[in-house]
Amino acid sequence: MMQTTQNSRDAIFGAIRSALKRSGPLPDARRAELDANVPQHTRPAQDENLLERFIRTFESRAGTVQHIASRAEIPAAVEAYRANMNLPHRAAVGAALKDLIWPADWQVHHNRAGTEELLSVSLCIAAIAETGSLMLGASADSPTTHNFVPDDHVVVLEAASIVGYFEEAWAILRQRSEGMPRATNIISGPSRTADVEQTIQLGAHGPRRVHVLIVAA
Amino acid sequence: MEIRSKEFKSRAVFAIHDASLQQAMGKARDGFVGKRAQQAAELPEFEALREEAKNLKNHILENLDHYLERYEDAVKRAGGHVHWARDAQEARAIILDICKRVNAKTITKGKSMVSEEIDLNEALIEHGMEVVETDLGEYIIQLANEPPSHIIAPAVHKTKNQVSDLFEAAHGGPRKTEVADLVNEARQVLREKYFRADVGITGGNFLIAETGSSMIVTNEGNGDLTQTLAKVHIVTSGIERVVPTLDDATLFLRLLARSATGQETETYTTISTGPRRATDLDGPEEYHVVLVDNGRSKMLAGHFRDMLRCIRCGACMNHCPVYGSVGGHAYGWVYPGPMGSVLTPLIKGLDNAYDLPNACTLNGRCASVCPVKIPLPDLLRELRHLQHQQELSPVMQRRALKAWRFVATRPKLYHAGEWIAVRVLKLLGRKGSIRRLPFAQAWTDVRDLPTPEGQTFLQRWQAQRGK
Amino acid sequence: MTQSTGKRPRVGLFATCLMNMFRPNVGFAAAKLLEDAGCIVEVPDTQTCCGQPGYNSGDFDSARALARQVIAAFEQYDYVVGPSGSCMATIRHDYPVMFEDDPDWLPRAKALAAKSFELLSFLHDELGATPAGTRHLATATYHDSCSGLRGLGIKGQPRELLAGVAGLKLKEMQDAEVCCGFGGTFCVKYPEISEKMVEDKIHNIIESGADTVLGGDLGCLMNIAGRLRRIQSPVRVFHTAEVLAGMANGPGIGGHSQESR
Numbered sequence: 011m012m013q014t015t016q017n018s019r020d021a022i023f024g025a026i027r028s029a030l031k032r033s034g035p036l037p038d039a040r041r042a043e044l045d046a047n048v049p050q051h052t053r054p055a056q057d058e059n060l061l062e063r064f065i066r067t068f069e070s071r072a073g074t075v076q077h078i079a080s081r082a083e084i085p086a087a088v089e090a091y092r093a094n095m096n097l098p099h100r101a102a103v104g105a106a107l108k109d110l111i112w113p114a115d116w117q118v119h120h121n122r123a124g125t126e127e128l129l130s131v132s133l134c135i136a137a138i139a140e141t142g143s144l145m146l147g148a149s150a151d152s153p154t155t156h157n158f159v160p161d162d163h164v165v166v167l168e169a170a171s172i173v174g175y176f177e178e179a180w181a182i183l184r185q186r187s188e189g190m191p192r193a194t195n196i197i198s199g200p201s202r203t204a205d206v207e208q209t210i211q212l213g214a215h216g217p218r219r220v221h222v223l224i225v226a227a
Numbered sequence: 228m229e230i231r232s233k234e235f236k237s238r239a240v241f242a243i244h245d246a247s248l249q250q251a252m253g254k255a256r257d258g259f260v261g262k263r264a265q266q267a268a269e270l271p272e273f274e275a276l277r278e279e280a281k282n283l284k285n286h287i288l289e290n291l292d293h294y295l296e297r298y299e300d301a302v303k304r305a306g307g308h309v310h311w312a313r314d315a316q317e318a319r320a321i322i323l324d325i326c327k328r329v330n331a332k333t334i335t336k337g338k339s340m341v342s343e344e345i346d347l348n349e350a351l352i353e354h355g356m357e358v359v360e361t362d363l364g365e366y367i368i369q370l371a372n373e374p375p376s377h378i379i380a381p382a383v384h385k386t387k388n389q390v391s392d393l394f395e396a397a398h399g400g401p402r403k404t405e406v407a408d409l410v411n412e413a414r415q416v417l418r419e420k421y422f423r424a425d426v427g428i429t430g431g432n433f434l435i436a437e438t439g440s441s442m443i444v445t446n447e448g449n450g451d452l453t454q455t456l457a458k459v460h461i462v463t464s465g466i467e468r469v470v471p472t473l474d475d476a477t478l479f480l481r482l483l484a485r486s487a488t489g490q491e492t493e494t495y496t497t498i499s500t501g502p503r504r505a506t507d508l509d510g511p512e513e514y515h516v517v518l519v520d521n522g523r524s525k526m527l528a529g530h531f532r533d534m535l536r537c538i539r540c541g542a543c544m545n546h547c548p549v550y551g552s553v554g555g556h557a558y559g560w561v562y563p564g565p566m567g568s569v570l571t572p573l574i575k576g577l578d579n580a581y582d583l584p585n586a587c588t589l590n591g592r593c594a595s596v597c598p599v600k601i602p603l604p605d606l607l608r609e610l611r612h613l614q615h616q617q618e619l620s621p622v623m624q625r626r627a628l629k630a631w632r633f634v635a636t637r638p639k640l641y642h643a644g645e646w647i648a649v650r651v652l653k654l655l656g657r658k659g660s661i662r663r664l665p666f667a668q669a670w671t672d673v674r675d676l677p678t679p680e681g682q683t684f685l686q687r688w689q690a691q692r693g694k
Numbered sequence: 695m696t697q698s699t700g701k702r703p704r705v706g707l708f709a710t711c712l713m714n715m716f717r718p719n720v721g722f723a724a725a726k727l728l729e730d731a732g733c734i735v736e737v738p739d740t741q742t743c744c745g746q747p748g749y750n751s752g753d754f755d756s757a758r759a760l761a762r763q764v765i766a767a768f769e770q771y772d773y774v775v776g777p778s779g780s781c782m783a784t785i786r787h788d789y790p791v792m793f794e795d796d797p798d799w800l801p802r803a804k805a806l807a808a809k810s811f812e813l814l815s816f817l818h819d820e821l822g823a824t825p826a827g828t829r830h831l832a833t834a835t836y837h838d839s840c841s842g843l844r845g846l847g848i849k850g851q852p853r854e855l856l857a858g859v860a861g862l863k864l865k866e867m868q869d870a871e872v873c874c875g876f877g878g879t880f881c882v883k884y885p886e887i888s889e890k891m892v893e894d895k896i897h898n899i900i901e902s903g904a905d906t907v908l909g910g911d912l913g914c915l916m917n918i919a920g921r922l923r924r925i926q927s928p929v930r931v932f933h934t935a936e937v938l939a940g941m942a943n944g945p946g947i948g949g950h951s952q953e954s955r
């Protein structure tokens with residue numbers, strides 16, 4: 011098997027290079043130059059303040075937001091959300107938030123989420139005002155299943171971590187000492203589909219609702 | 228799927244008379260076109276982005292080997308595996324191999340046009356594996372045992388009623404008739420599959436050379452559940468989908484959702500980099516990328532390189548009046564509409580898809596919306612040129628062209644011929660038009676032929692003015 | 695042969711095949727509009743067809759043969775103008791591409807392309823003409839022919855010119871920019887698809903409530919008119935030049951004398 015792929019690999023590169031009228035790889039200097047290139051693509055102009063824009067765009071995609079004054083208020087806000095949605099007193103909470111103190115009748119765990127999980131709480135890495143998107147990275151602190159399995163996903167966003175453009179979010183990822191997360195999820199509201207007669211329906215496979223708690227800067 | 232593009236004409240006629248298809252298509256057309264136009268209008272930079280995207284793609288293609296190598300290295304560094312497949316058969320073999328090795332019983336799939344291109348499902352099913360399409364549209368057509376009719380809305384040809392029937396038959400009643408209930412039913416059925424899956428297969432909208440990541444863009448989140456919950460994640464992608472950096476992918480992201488579904492963004496943009504890390508609580512244990520050539524390196528060489536810019540947004544078909552009239556299935560293979568009419572003959576052979584490049588008025592609406600400015604009409608014309616050169620066009624057409632050239636390069640003869648034609652047509656005309664004309668039935672079956680005024684313009688002009 | 699007199703531009707009128715055979719009135723209307731705008735109009739009789747049918751059928755050799763003939767017939771003029779976006783887009787855009795690898799003909803093709811114009815955009819953009827004093831009582835809807843619209847950017851010009859016609863009301867239809875299903879030989883190669891497309895088009899025309907359809911390309915107009923006649927619709931069809939020149943008093947395309955006003 012490996013043999014076949016190696017042969018195929020050579021054949022494909024051979025075909026590509028002959029199509030490009032080259033006999034071998036680019037010279038090393040040119041390759042280094044290409045790799046060093048930092049693209050500067052047009053970014054759609056924004057004329058709002060980041061927080062306002064994030065909220066507007068996120069809400070336009072059926073997400074909901076709530077402001078809280080400090081991290082300590084998270085459990086109370088989640089409890090209020092839970093009560094409003096009539097959910098059980100249970101949540102899968104990313105270990106990034108494990109310092110929080112939850113009400114006594116709550117069952118909280120930091121493991122991955124299974125089908126029985128109805129509510130999860132995650133801390134996001136950043137938010138992107140351009141499209142109203144949250145950026146979450148897979149780790150022991152933030153399992154990917156939390157983002158997709160439960161019906162209700164509450165995401166904690168530090169107001170200071172809102173950036174204007176995707177490019178700024180990528181810069182944050184590049185600065186991480188552990189490198190790219192295994193999965194980076196850019197999430198812009200609840201899951202949706204329009205596959206039946208173009209009718210938009212929320213909660214296709216992922217969360218039916220995404221609620222953001224914005225922690226004041 | 229077996230190519231059936233040779234039956235284009237009959238399938239097109241059939242489609243035109245299919246009332247539910249026409250109902251579904253009408254709805255889709257209006258939705259996609261209006262929403263895209265609104266997005267384009269709301270973004271002053273839209274045209275500049277299209278131009279940049281075109282140039283960036285050209286740059287990538289010009290250095291494709293380099294970016295692929297850079298990508299491959301980065302995938303390996305992240306603990307993933309890269310496989311190279313020259314054609315569909317090799318791609319199937321690679322994937323089958325992986326699935327067999329891990330003893331896969333259930334395979335979930337996010338939407339992947341490349342997997343359609345390589346006939347993957349059939350091969351896996353043949354080997355006793357259960358294959359479950361998880362994109363709602365793909366799931367619907369899998370139940371209907373049909374190929375997709377659109378590259379981003381595979382079940383666009385189905386009405387709600389038809390979906391109700393399919394779900395009732397597959398899931399057992401009670402029959403659901405509301406969209407919300409239908410979606411919910413599929414959600415419940417598919418959740419169980421995600422958690423049971425041994426292998427999850429997704430496509431890759433972009434492959435990021437900088438980080439060795441694959442990027443998928445979805446609205447439903449099915450691709451994420453597919454790749455997060457299975458033990459093995461396999462990405463299938465064409466070799467042309469590589470981009471240098473995350474910033475470069477962003478340029479395309481800004482165009483993709485707007486062009487495809489008329490949204491500023493899709494709900495989920497997911498960047499996957501390698502398998503589960505030691506400390507991760509979820510995610511696949513293995514991460515594989517199968518890079519498929521299947522005719523692409525050949526396209527890179529000739530007149531058709533522009534086609535490799537395609538980011539599979541579907542805007543060209545949404546705006547194509549022929550696609551809008553006949554739907555995707557008439558095209559007879561996995562890629563329909565304008566982009567399919569270029570790709571199908573190139574991948575499956577000019578002679579296997581004679582009609583596709585020809586069944587087009589060259590009206591140019593596709594090219595005018597294509598986010599990477601692919602000159603689709605020019606490419607279709609170029610395919611006609613190849614067909615003409617290889618004498619694949621009908622003999623009658625080639626004879627007619629010869630005769631036309633003979634006469635039209637002799638002005639006196641041409642004008643005399645026109646004058647005769649005018650006189651004959653004038654004789655046949657009643658009340659300004661002709662209802663039936665032998666030899667021109669294809670015209671008069673559909674519409675009257677306006678009768679000429681009397682003399683040709685040149686005759687009258689010369690009579691009045693000399694020159 | 696007339697010499698250029700002073701600043702009056704000498705225009706070679708490109709007599710498109712369909713106009714020459716089916717609707718000479720459009721040619722005379724074009725000549726009148728050009729002359730009213732100060733041009734000298736000539737019609738070389740060594741012209742035949744622009745070559746597009748061959749080009750779009752993939753017979754590039756035949757297309758080039760025809761293109762050379764057109765270039766030879768017209769390169770002596772200051773401008774080449776034709777009442778068709780489709781033929782003129784072929785000359786403007788396709789000729790230079792056709793001769794890309796031909797160092798002898800490429801400069802000639804490019805030179806001709808640069809001075810070739812579709813009639814309505816020429817009047818509006820190059821001459822700044824504002825035909826006045828014409829009257830045409832009708833409520834018209836405008837079909838944007840594809841080659842003119844996307845190939846030559848013709849959209850506002852005919853509408854602005856028509857705004858000067860007394861008695862004429864313009865009413866936009868839905869999908870005015872969508873192809874009518876003509877497509878040259880497409881309409882006879884794929885008649886069923888063409889029928890569906892022209893059916894959608896005339897549905898939009900009738901929905902608009904207009905009593906007249908105007909456009910700038912006879913191929914499309916004959917397709918639309920033919921279909922309207924087939925379903926016995928009273929909606930009349932004219933080339934825009936006929937209305938602008940005040941020469942739309944006779945029957946519309948495919949119409950007959952009883953219907954004229």
Ligand code: SF4
Pocket residue numbers: 536537538539540541542543544566593596597598599600601
């Ligand atoms: S050809 Fe252009 S418009 Fe069509 S799918 Fe590809 S990128 Fe989109």
